[in-house]
Amino acid sequence: MVWNVSGLMRTCRFLLLVILFLPCEVTTSVLTVNNSTENYILDTEPGSQESLKCAVHNHTREEELLWYREEGTVDLKSGNKINSSTVCVSSISENDNGVTFTCKLQRDQSVSVSVVLNVTFPPILSGDDFQTAEEGNDVRLVCSVKSNPQAKMMWYKNSNILILEKNYQVHQTSESLQLSITKVKKSDNGTYSCVANSSVRMETKDFHLIVKAVHEG
Ligand SMILES: *[C@@H]1O[C@H](CO)[C@@H](O)[C@H](O)[C@H]1NC(C)=O
Ligand SMILES: *[C@@H]1O[C@H](CO)[C@@H](O)[C@H](O)[C@H]1NC(C)=O
Ligand SMILES: *[C@@H]1O[C@H](CO)[C@@H](O)[C@H](O)[C@H]1NC(C)=O
Ligand SMILES: *[C@@H]1O[C@H](CO)[C@@H](O)[C@H](O)[C@H]1NC(C)=O
Numbered sequence: 001m002v003w004n005v006s007g008l009m010r011t012c013r014f015l016l017l018v019i020l021f022l023p024c025e026v027t028t029s030v031l032t033v034n035n036s037t038e039n040y041i042l043d044t045e046p047g048s049q050e051s052l053k054c055a056v057h058n059h060t061r062e063e064e065l066l067w068y069r070e071e072g073t074v075d076l077k078s079g080n081k082i083n084s085s086t087v088c089v090s091s092i093s094e095n096d097n098g099v100t101f102t103c104k105l106q107r108d109q110s111v112s113v114s115v116v117l118n119v120t121f122p123p124i125l126s127g128d129d130f131q132t133a134e135e136g137n138d139v140r141l142v143c144s145v146k147s148n149p150q151a152k153m154m155w156y157k158n159s160n161i162l163i164l165e166k167n168y169q170v171h172q173t174s175e176s177l178q179l180s181i182t183k184v185k186k187s188d189n190g191t192y193s194c195v196a197n198s199s200v201r202m203e204t205k206d207f208h209l210i211v212k213a214v215h216e217g
């Protein structure tokens with residue numbers, strides 16, 4: 001008796017699980033973006049324009065399509081939603097690098113194809129052009145960089161490769177090249193050039209460091 005009851009309960013639990021996980025409707029539809037069924041990377045440049053055409057294949061009925069830019073939906077005109085849909089990405093900029101466009105089937109959003117923009121651009125350098133420090137103080141020159149592909153970075157001083165003195169420290173991240181100088185001396189005065197070399201182009205930005213004597217004047 002005891003065995004029978006627990007056996008029955010096991011059967012019920014099993015049936016319940018089967019019902020819970022029974023798929024509502026199987027989708028055989030396939031999506032493509034510009035003929036690709038796989039996610040892909042689209043190489044592009046600032047200022048250009050790209051159109052992406054999403055189409056449904058092997059569908060048995062009308063299918064509505066959705067486009068996402070990252071997490072946000074793209075507004076589509078009514079004639080640009082059923083069975084196929086085209087988005088136009090215009091005036092592409094450096095900031096669009098890495099942005100993902102995804103086409104999804106409205107009825108089953110697990111069916112999707114994504115395109116990631118790979119926007120190639122030369123190094124863009126920025127930072128404080130002029131800095132003044134009193135002898136004995138610490139200074140830090142920060143050369144911020146944006147570049148794709150990543151640039152090889154280095155410091156020059158008065159047009160020569162920077163010789164690292166004891167009181168110099170260089171720190172590099174993917175976003176900046178920094179030069180920290182502790183206890184600046186008169187001889188540290190000068191123009192420091194931040195050089196970024198990528199396969200696209202070489203860019204230079206000058207940082208002028210003016211070292212003043214303590215209590216000058
Ligand atoms: C897909 O490929 C076909 C044949 O290669 C071509 O004619 C068509 O223009 C392509 N469509 C898109 C959206 O790229
Ligand atoms: C995608 O296909 C459309 C239509 O064939 C074409 O105009 C567009 O240039 C293609 N875009 C890319 C990024 O290949
Ligand atoms: C559509 O279905 C056929 C038969 O199952 C298959 O051979 C074909 O690759 C499918 N088309 C796409 C775009 O997946
Ligand atoms: C979408 O595709 C379905 C199935 O092939 C078809 O019956 C329907 O007419 C198509 N609708 C549009 C607007 O293309």
Ligand SMILES: *[C@@H]1O[C@H](CO)[C@@H](O)[C@H](O)[C@H]1NC(C)=O
Nearest residue numbers: 041043044118119120148149
């Ligand atoms: C992006 O494009 C650049 C230049 O064509 C290339 O070197 C780089 O490998 C690409 N990055 C990816 C993730 O595909």
Ligand SMILES: *[C@@H]1O[C@H](CO)[C@@H](O)[C@H](O)[C@H]1NC(C)=O
Nearest residue numbers: 189190191192208209210211
């Ligand atoms: C200090 O460096 C600046 C920037 O390079 C330069 O204009 C100035 O002449 C230098 N002063 C001295 C005393 O060397």
Ligand SMILES: *[C@@H]1O[C@H](CO)[C@@H](O)[C@H](O)[C@H]1NC(C)=O
Nearest residue numbers: 152195197198199200201202
């Ligand atoms: C910049 O890189 C290119 C190749 O990527 C190389 O030929 C060139 O010598 C480099 N320039 C400097 C100043 O390092």
